[in-house]
Amino acid sequence: MGKKAKGMSALLAVCMGAALLAGCAGNNDGGAASAPGTNGAAGTNESSASGSAAASGDASPVTLSLYSDRGWYSDWTGPGAQRIEQKTGVHFNVKKPVQDDGDGKDIALMIASNNLPDVMVVDAGNKMLQQLIDGNYLYSMDELIEKYAPDLGTILNEQYGPELLTNFKEKDGKTYKLVSGYQTERYLDEAKKNAGLAPVWLPQLVVRKDYYDEIGRPDTSTPEKFMNALAQMAAKHPDKIPYIGDKSQHAGDLSWFNPQFGVAPYYVDGSEVKNTIHDPKWKDTLKFGYELASKGLLTKESFVNTNDVTAQKVAAGDAIVWAYNSTAENAAPPKDNPDTQFEVLPPFQSYMYPTIPTGWLALVVPKSNKNPERTMKLLEYAASKEGQEDFFFGIQGQGADDFKSLSDGPHFYFDSAVPNDYFQEGKPTYTKSFSDALNKDWGGTWSQVGFGEPIVLIANWAVTNAVQWNPLDEKKVAYDKLMSAKMKFFPEFNFKIDSAGEFGVIDAKIKSLKADYVTKLVFAHSDAEFESTFASFEKVADQLDIAKLEAEYTRQYAELKQKLGNP
Numbered sequence: 001m002g003k004k005a006k007g008m009s010a011l012l013a014v015c016m017g018a019a020l021l022a023g024c025a026g027n028n029d030g031g032a033a034s035a036p037g038t039n040g041a042a043g044t045n046e047s048s049a050s051g052s053a054a055a056s057g058d059a060s061p062v063t064l065s066l067y068s069d070r071g072w073y074s075d076w077t078g079p080g081a082q083r084i085e086q087k088t089g090v091h092f093n094v095k096k097p098v099q100d101d102g103d104g105k106d107i108a109l110m111i112a113s114n115n116l117p118d119v120m121v122v123d124a125g126n127k128m129l130q131q132l133i134d135g136n137y138l139y140s141m142d143e144l145i146e147k148y149a150p151d152l153g154t155i156l157n158e159q160y161g162p163e164l165l166t167n168f169k170e171k172d173g174k175t176y177k178l179v180s181g182y183q184t185e186r187y188l189d190e191a192k193k194n195a196g197l198a199p200v201w202l203p204q205l206v207v208r209k210d211y212y213d214e215i216g217r218p219d220t221s222t223p224e225k226f227m228n229a230l231a232q233m234a235a236k237h238p239d240k241i242p243y244i245g246d247k248s249q250h251a252g253d254l255s256w257f258n259p260q261f262g263v264a265p266y267y268v269d270g271s272e273v274k275n276t277i278h279d280p281k282w283k284d285t286l287k288f289g290y291e292l293a294s295k296g297l298l299t300k301e302s303f304v305n306t307n308d309v310t311a312q313k314v315a316a317g318d319a320i321v322w323a324y325n326s327t328a329e330n331a332a333p334p335k336d337n338p339d340t341q342f343e344v345l346p347p348f349q350s351y352m353y354p355t356i357p358t359g360w361l362a363l364v365v366p367k368s369n370k371n372p373e374r375t376m377k378l379l380e381y382a383a384s385k386e387g388q389e390d391f392f393f394g395i396q397g398q399g400a401d402d403f404k405s406l407s408d409g410p411h412f413y414f415d416s417a418v419p420n421d422y423f424q425e426g427k428p429t430y431t432k433s434f435s436d437a438l439n440k441d442w443g444g445t446w447s448q449v450g451f452g453e454p455i456v457l458i459a460n461w462a463v464t465n466a467v468q469w470n471p472l473d474e475k476k477v478a479y480d481k482l483m484s485a486k487m488k489f490f491p492e493f494n495f496k497i498d499s500a501g502e503f504g505v506i507d508a509k510i511k512s513l514k515a516d517y518v519t520k521l522v523f524a525h526s527d528a529e530f531e532s533t534f535a536s537f538e539k540v541a542d543q544l545d546i547a548k549l550e551a552e553y554t555r556q557y558a559e560l561k562q563k564l565g566n567p
Contacts, residue, residue: 059089062374065117066092067110069101069126070361078450079407084390090378092119104128111137116366119375121457124179124359130496132364133176139365139372140174141165148376155383159422160460161186167491167564168359178379180459181360183489190421190462191484194469195476198483202353203249203256206322210340211237220345223260223288230297233320243292245302245323246310252515254289254522256323259486261285262352265493266553273493273553275510275546281350283534289522290530303519321345326479351486356493363458382457385422392464393428394451403433406448410434418472428466491564495556497549506549513540 066076074081076092085091095117097106107128110116116137122129132138142165145153156164161184169175191197205226211233220226234242249256267279276282292298302323305313314322317334328342369375381387389396397403397410404410411434414425430438437445446452471477498504517537524530 057377058374059087061089061091062371063091063093064119064369064371064375066094066119066121067106067117068094068096068120069104069106069122071097071099071101072454073121074450074454076455078447078455080391080394080449080451081455082450083395084451084455087390088378088381090374102126104131107132111135116368118366118369118371119457120364120366121361122364124177124181124362126362127499129177129362129364132366133170137366137368138176139367139369140176141178141365142174144365144372144376148373149380152376152380152383155380159186159385159463160184160383169563177362177364178383178458179359179362180456181461183355183357187460187462188489191465191469192480193421194466194471195473195480196465196469198480198487200327200479201325202483202487203259203323204325204328204347205260205345206324206328206342207233207345208317208320208334208337208340209343210337211320212343212345221347221349223348226345226348227288227292227295227297230292230321231295234297237320240317241299241301241313241319242297243299243302243321243323244305244310244313244319246305246307247303248307249323250289250302251304251519252511253518254285257285257288258282259353260348260351261288262350264352264354264488265356265490266495266557268557271554272550273557274550275541275553277510277514277538277541277546278550286518286521286534287530290524293522294524298522300519300523303522347483347486353483353487354490355487356490358494361456361459379457383460385463388460388463389428390451391455391457392452392459393467394434394449397431400429400432403431406434406437406445407450409449411449412467418470420466422463422466427470430467492557492560492566494560495553497552503549503552506545509544510541510546510549513537513544 073094073096075094075096076085081092095106100123101107102123102125104122104127107120107122107126108131111128111131120132153165156162156178161182163184164179164182165175167182168177168179188197205220212229214236215229215232218225218229218232220229230242234240245256261281261284263276263279263281263285265276267274267276267282269278289298301310301313310322313319314324315332315335317336322328322342324342326344329344331342333340333342363379365372365375382391394411395409397413399413402410402413410431412428412430414420414423414427415429416426418427418429420427434445446454497507499508517533520533521530521537524533
C-alpha cells in the first residue's frame with residue numbers, strides 16, 4: 001500500500017502480523033481517525049490553530065475532484081470518509097489508476113487535455129510533479145495559506161516541523177507541495193522519545209540459536225569476528241548453507257552488507273560528492289563478500305534465490321545465518337529443531353543505516369481548483385490534531401474493551417498510563433477488538449473501516465504513528481536504543497536526477513555496470529584477481545563519464561546545503 005521508504009514505527013504492525021518467513025511484503029502505516037462528536041479533548045480543547053474552527057465553520061456540501069497516482073487510494077465512500085464529509089461538508093470524486101503511476105502518465109494526459117483536478121495526492125517522487133511546478137499549473141501553498149488558512153502555517157510549523165514549508169521551496173522561493181512522511185526534527189525527537197525511530201526491517205544478520213550456543217556465543221561485532229564464528233558453525237554443520245539471503249539483497253550490490261560497513265548513499269571526498277563505487281567502505285564491503293565466498297561461507301544461492309525460495313530453506317533448517325531483520329525472532333523455529341529459535345546478532349561496530357528523507361506523498365492544489373477557500377479550510381482541519389484523529393485514529397472509545405463494530409468502532413482510546421506530547425489524555429491506542437481485527441486481516445480491515453492511509457491528505461507521523469509507539473515496551477525500547485543511534489539522515493543528498501536526461505543515462509549505466517561486476521568481484525579466485533577486476537571496474541566507470549555525473553552531484557549538494565542552512 002504505502003511507499004517502502006516511508007515506514008518507521010508504523011511498519012511494526014505490518015511485519016509482526018505477517019508471515020515472517022515470507023518477508024514483509026508491504027509497508028502499511030495503518031493510521032486511523034475519530035468520529036464527529038466523539039473526539040476527546042485533544043480535538044475540542046485546542047486553540048484556534050487546532051482545526052476545530054475549520055471543522056465547525058462552513059460545512060455546506062461541496063464536491064471537489066481529487067486525483068491520486070496510488071492505486072490503493074480510497075474512492076472516499078467508506079464510513080471513515082463519510083464521517084469526515086458529515087463534519088466538513090467536503091466530498092471528493094476520486095480518480096486513480098489501477099496500479100501506482102509514479103511515472104506520471106495520467107498527469108501528462110491531464111495536462112495535455114487541460115483537465116487537471118481540484119486536488120492531487122501523489123507520490124513525492126512522481127516524475128511529473130516538477131513539470132506541474134515549472135509549468136505554472138499549481139498554486140503556491142504560501143499564497144493559499146496566507147489568503148485562506150493562516151492557522152495551517154502555524155500548525156505545520158509547530159506540530160509537524162518548519163521543514164515542510166522551507167525544505168521544499170522551489171527556485172522562486174515558494175512552496176508548492178505539502179509533503180507527508182518527511183522526517184522533520186520534530187518527528188525524529190518524538191520517534192526517539194517513544195522508541196519509534198528504528199524500524200523492525202533494518203537489515204540484520206540472523207543466526208540459529210542452537211548453533212550459536214554450540215560454539216560458545218563468541219563476539220561477532222566486527223567483520224573478522226563474524227567470519228570466524230560463521231566458519232566455526234559451518235565446520236560443525238557441513239551439510240548446512242553457512243549464510244543465505246536472496247538476490248534482492250545481494251545481486252547488483254551487496255546491499256544487505258552495506259549498512260554493516262556504514263556505506264552512505266554518496267561519498268563525500270572533501271568538497272566533492274562521488275558515487276559509492278569510489279567510497280573505500282564500499283570496496284571493504286565487496287572485499288568482505290569475497291573473503292566469505294573464498295572460504296565457502298557465501299554461495300551463489302544468495303545471488304539467484306528469490307525471497308520465497310530462501311524463506312523455504314530457512315524454515316526447513318537448511319541455513320546457519322540468514323539475511324533478514326529483527327522480526328525473525330518471532331518466526332517459527334527451523335523444522336529440524338523445534339526447540340531452538342532465531343536470534344539477531346548485534347550489528348557490526350561500523351553499522352550505519354542511511355536515509356535520504358524525501359517524503360512519502362505530496363499534496364498539491366492545481367490552479368484549476370474551483371474552490372480554493374474550502375480546500376484550504378479542509379487542509380487546515382485535516383492537518384490539526386483533531387483532523388489527524390479523524391483521518392487516522394477512528395472513533396474514540398473509553399477503554400481497550402470498548403468496541404461495537406468495524407464501521408462504528410470505537411477504534412481507539414487514550415491510554416492515560418502512557419504520556420504523549422500531543423494529547424494530554426495520554427497515548428492514542430487501538431481498542432483490543434480493532435487491534436485483533438487488524439492482526440487477522442490488515443488490508444481487509446482498513447478497507448472496511450474506510451480511514452487511515454487510503455484517504456490521507458496530509459499526515460503528521462509523530463501523531464499517526466503514536467498508536468505503534470510504546471515507551472513501556474521494554475523489548476522495543478532496547479531495540480530502538482541499540483539501532484536508532486546507528487541511523488543517519490542525509491537531506492543534503494536529495495538529488496534530482498532526470499532518468500531520461502544525460503545524467504540519468506549515465507547513472508543507469510553505472511548501476512548496470514555494478515550489477516555486472518559485483519558477482520565477479522565476490523567470486524574472484526584470488527586477491528590479485530579481485531584487485532585487477534576492481535581496477536577494471538573503475539576504469540570502465542570512468543569511460544562511462546561518471547565524473548560528469550559526480551560533478552552534478554557536487555553542484556546539487558552545494559545548493560542543498562545552502563538551502564538547509566548548512567553551507
